[in-house]
Amino acid sequence: MATAAHRMDAPAALPDDLLLAVRDLKIAIGTDEGRIVPVNGVDLTLGHGRTLGLVGESGSGKSLSTKALMQLLPNTAQILDGSHLLFRTKQGSVVDLAGFAPRGKQIRAIRGGEIAMIFQEPMASFSPVYTIGNQMIEAIRLHRGFDKKAARALAIDMLGKVGLSNPRLRVDQYPHELSGGMRQRAMIAIALATNPSLLIADEPTTALDVTTQAQILALIRSLQDELGMSVLFITHDMGVIAQVADEVAVMYMGEVVEYGPTRDVVRHPQHPYTRGLLAAIPSIDQIGGRLTPIGGDLPSTRPSGCPFHTRCDQAISGRCDTVQPESTALGPSWWARCHLLGQAAS
Ligand code: SF4
Numbered sequence: 001m002a003t004a005a006h007r008m009d010a011p012a013a014l015p016d017d018l019l020l021a022v023r024d025l026k027i028a029i030g031t032d033e034g035r036i037v038p039v040n041g042v043d044l045t046l047g048h049g050r051t052l053g054l055v056g057e058s059g060s061g062k063s064l065s066t067k068a069l070m071q072l073l074p075n076t077a078q079i080l081d082g083s084h085l086l087f088r089t090k091q092g093s094v095v096d097l098a099g100f101a102p103r104g105k106q107i108r109a110i111r112g113g114e115i116a117m118i119f120q121e122p123m124a125s126f127s128p129v130y131t132i133g134n135q136m137i138e139a140i141r142l143h144r145g146f147d148k149k150a151a152r153a154l155a156i157d158m159l160g161k162v163g164l165s166n167p168r169l170r171v172d173q174y175p176h177e178l179s180g181g182m183r184q185r186a187m188i189a190i191a192l193a194t195n196p197s198l199l200i201a202d203e204p205t206t207a208l209d210v211t212t213q214a215q216i217l218a219l220i221r222s223l224q225d226e227l228g229m230s231v232l233f234i235t236h237d238m239g240v241i242a243q244v245a246d247e248v249a250v251m252y253m254g255e256v257v258e259y260g261p262t263r264d265v266v267r268h269p270q271h272p273y274t275r276g277l278l279a280a281i282p283s284i285d286q287i288g289g290r291l292t293p294i295g296g297d298l299p300s301t302r303p304s305g306c307p308f309h310t311r312c313d314q315a316i317s318g319r320c321d322t323v324q325p326e327s328t329a330l331g332p333s334w335w336a337r338c339h340l341l342g343q344a345a346s
Contacts, residue, residue: 014086014094019197019230020046020069025098026080027064027073027254037080039065040254040302046198046247051224051231053245053262055238055277059298061254062234066200069232070111071102090114090197113143116191120203122183125190126175132159132186133171136193143194158189161226162219181212185219192223199224202234217243238274239281242266247333250274253298253307260334270336272312306339314340 014021027039039061046052054062067073069085079085085097087110100107119125127135136155140146146154152171159167162185170178170186178186184204191199201220205213221244224231233244241248241262248265250258250273258271269275276294296311303310309320319339328341 014088017047018045019048019088020044020232021084021086022065022069023084023086025065025068025083025085027061027068027083028078028080029074030076030078036301038254039068042251042254042256044249044256044259046230046232048197049224049228049230050246051221051233051244053241053248054232054234054251055236055241055248056251057236057277057294057298059253060251062251063202065251066117066202066232066234069097069198069200070115070117071097071100071107072111073102087115087198112139112196113194114196115198115200116194116196117200117202118187118191118204120206122180122187123175125187126183128175131172131174132178132190136171136190139190140193155189155193158193159186161223162186162189162192163215164189181208181215184208184212184216188216188219188223192227192229195227196229198230198232200232200234203236205240206235206237213240220244236277237281238266238277250277253302255307255337257308257338258336260331260336264331264334270330270341271308271338272314272340273308274336276311306337316340 022042022044025039025042026037028035028037042061042065044052054066056062064073064077068079073079079098083098086094087097088094097107097110133152133155136158137148137151140151140154141148156167156171159170164170164182164185175183205216208216217240220231235241245262247260248262249256250265250271252273258265258269258274265274266278269278280294294311299310303321305321305323306312306315306325309315312320315321316339323339325337325339327335327337329335330341
C-alpha cells in the first residue's frame with residue numbers, strides 16, 4: 001500500500017492568495033532494481049481561480065505529482081519525508097495532504113469534495129453498472145449533504161451546464177449509452193457536481209479530435225469562471241497549455257525546469273527543454289510546416305549534473321554533465337534551471 005512516511009510538522013503558512021503550495025515534493029518507488037525517485041523536489045503554487053499547466057513528456061513525473069495530492073499513488077510509491085502539499089480547505093484551514101493516510105477519513109473528505117479529477121479516459125471515472133445520475137447523486141449527497149430530490153435536480157442541472165442535450169434523459173442513461181464526447185462531458189459534470197475548489201485535469205483532451213478538444217477546453221474554462229475553482233492541467237502538449245494555463249511548470253525527469261506566466265514562457269522560453277516542447281507542436285504560423293521533435297529518449301536513470309544534458313544540443317561539456325544548475329530568476333514569478341542562464345546573469 002502506498003504510504004506517506006511523513007512527519008506531521010508541516011509549515012501551515014500558505015499565503016492568502018494561494019489555494020495550493022507543493023513544497024519540495026519527493027516521491028520514491030520501489031522497483032526490482034532498487035529504489036528510484038521519479039519526483040525529486042517539485043515546488044508549485046496555484047492561486048484561487050487560476051489555472052496552472054503542468055507540462056512534460058510521459059515519464060516526467062507530472063501525473064505522479066498530482067496523484068500525490070489525492071493520495072492516489074501506486075502501492076509501491078511513497079511520499080518522502082520533508083515533502084509538503086499545503087491545501088486550503090473550504091472552511092479556510094490549511095492542511096498538509098502529504099501527511100494524510102492514503103485510505104484515511106481526512107483524504108476521503110478532500111477527494112471528490114474539495115479536489116476532483118478528470119482523466120483522458122472517461123470510462124475510468126464511471127461504474128458501468130450504475131446510471132450517470134445515480135453516480136452523480138451519490139457523490140452530491142455524500143459531499144454536499146443534499147437530499148435525493150435536490151441531488152437529482154443538481155445532477156440534471158450540471159449535465160445541462162456541460163452541454164449535454166436532453167439532460168433529463170441522460171441522467172437515467174448508463175455510461176455505455178453515451179458517445180465518447182458525451183462521456184467526456186458527463187465526466188466533467190460528475191467531477192464538478194460536488195463544487196470542488198480544485199480540479200485536476202490529467203490529459204482530458206488527448207484522445208479527442210481537434211474540434212471536440214477545443215470544445216472541451218472552452219467548457220472547462222467557462223465552468224471555471226462560473227464556479228470559481230482552480231485548475232491543475234496536466235498535458236504533454238504546449239499548444240494546450242498556451243490555450244488554458246495562466247502559469248506553467250515545465251517538468252523533466254521529476255523536476256520543474258522552468259516555471260512562469262504562460263504568456264512569457266510561451267513567447268520567450270528560456271530552458272532548452274521548454275523550447276523543444278514548443279518546437280514539437282504546430283503553432284498557428286507553423287501549420288503545414290516542419291515540426292522538430294525533441295531528440296533522444298528520457299534516460300532510464302537520472303544522469304548526473306543537469307538531467308537534460310544527454311539530450312541538450314547546448315550542453316557545456318564538463319559542466320552540464322557534472323553540476324546541477326540552480327534556478328535563475330527571470331522575472332518576479334518566472335525562473336528556469338539552466339547553466340546558460342546563470343552565465344548570462346553573472
Ligand atoms: Fe542544456 Fe546545460 Fe542548460 Fe541543461 S544546463 S539545459 S544541459 S545548457
